[in-house]
Amino acid sequence: MAAHSDNAPLFLADHVALDFLNTVMQVNGQPQDLWQSDDDVLAWLARAELATPGETVSWPAGTLLHEARRLREIIRTLVAQKKAGEKLQPEALNAFLATIPACKQLHAGETLHIVKVYVSNNPARLLAPVAELAASLLVDPHGELIRTCEHPDCTLWFYDRTKSHRRRWCSMALCGNRAKVARFRQQQK
Structure with a gap:
């Protein structure tokens, strides 16, 4: 996960208990307890x-x-x-x-x-x-909706409340965008 500018906890899991877990996150490739x-x-x-x-x-x-x-x-x-x-x-x-x-x-x-x-x-x-x-x-009963971000450098959890239940990233603005940029760069090579 990209370095979070002020290392403040993120509230993006759509469930408080998962946001609680997300107070340990990857910053510059290292786990950091916030x-x-x-x-x-x-x-x-x-x-x-x-x-x-x-x-x-x-x-x-x-x-x-x-x-x-x-x-x-x-x-x-x-x-x-x-x-x-x-x-x-x-x-x-x-x-x-x-x-x-x-x-x-x-x-x-x-x-x-x-x-x-x-x-x-x-x-x-x-x-x-x-x-x-x-x-x-x-x-x-919907434990399958508890997920971790698919970005390989991210360890954040979330609860997928999307209508299609296809959420893949902790946040599109963070990891989703990074994945898109990486895919674009790979295609350009």
Whole structure:
């Protein structure tokens, strides 16, 4: 994948759990983890609209980063198992989900609705929506729509929501265009 100008996470997978995986990407041919601090994870969660921007945390520095990376690898393993047609080994994700106490509450705003409230004060509270979305992705009967980019230098995942289900690239603007340019150059030789 081409170097991403500011090395900011890309949101192009059409599924938040896959965007979560895509926080490790190829930059100049080398895997790069776009999370280097708790603040990086908090910024990603805010950009994914899963946390409030500027949310404060009350645990030791690096704890959220560690838990996010651990959850990311759990999800990556399970998605790879699903894509390979293997029997899923959900114990690690289930153990993570078990650490997230939550309850539903009635919220009276402009309209009356129910909201899910995470009641713990640990990093899992912030990562809970991602873990739940990953579990939903894994039970999705359309697992064939979970794909990796076909560009040989790209490792990004996406969920193919196109009408024809023929999406091949993480993004036409990135890898799709690079493939077209490479094909054109090959034809010119």
